[in-house]
Amino acid sequence: MSETHDIVVAGAGHNSLLAAAYLAKAGFRCLVLEAQDHIGGDTATEEMSLPGFRHDSCSTAHNLIQSSPTLRAYAPNLTDDKILSSVVKSPPDLERSNGHNWHGSCHGGDMSPEQMGDRRPVPGWAQHRMPIPGLYQTGATTHPGGSVSGAPGRNAAAVMLADLGTSIEEVVGG
Ligand SMILES: Cc1cc2nc3c(=O)[nH]c(=O)nc-3n(C[C@H](O)[C@H](O)[C@H](O)COP(=O)(O)OP(=O)(O)OC[C@H]3O[C@@H](n4cnc5c(N)ncnc54)[C@H](O)[C@@H]3O)c2cc1C
DSSP states (O other): OOOOOSEEEEOOBHHHHHHHHHHHHTTOOEEEEOSSSSSBTTSOEEEOSSTTOEEETTTTOOGGGGGOHHHHHHOTTOOGGGOOOOOOOOHHHHHHHOTTSGGGOTTSSOOOGGGSGGGSSSTTOTTSBOSSTTOBOOSTTSTTOSSSOOHHHHHHHHHHHHHTTOOHHHHHHO
């Protein structure tokens, strides 16, 4: 059975899923294509240390924090024998698991002043519209950048809905 779609979304990170959800709520048929075998991108829950222990691998499993002198000073009983397991991921590991982590950047590209605001991803493309009509970009590479905020997805949906003759307020309020 052939199916038709109004919108194709490449990647199932939380930002593009959020944009697709707004568009679907507006009545558009969306097809989300994901390169990996799971959705969520870097907002993933994985069994990565010991069997049966599942971690939010890109938000709360910050193993490096264990060696922080400040943490050790305030939690003197946190000694090495209490740490059951640790996982080290190099920049190439991060890039291999998700191409969005370009050169190991966990924010879809450095969040330095020259790449922020109306210069993210590059000057002229900051409003989510790409040079090809009907092609849009969202995600950590776009304003306001990386982290699990959903803001790039929400902003991209607002731009797309405006171009499609409606508005995010109408969709959410309706
Ligand atoms: C190690 C690490 C620690 C982090 N810690 C924190 C933290 O503590 N707090 C916080 O707020 N944020 C943290 N972040 C950042 C945060 O996880 C990311 O900024 C956020 O998940 C990006 O979401 P996204 O939706 O923009 O894209 P991503 O989560 O990068 O998802 C993009 C998705 O698109 C897919 N994709 C890419 N290209 C294609 C294609 N051509 N076709 C199909 N699919 C494609 C990818 O496979 C991926 O699933 C961390 C990130 C990492 C890597």
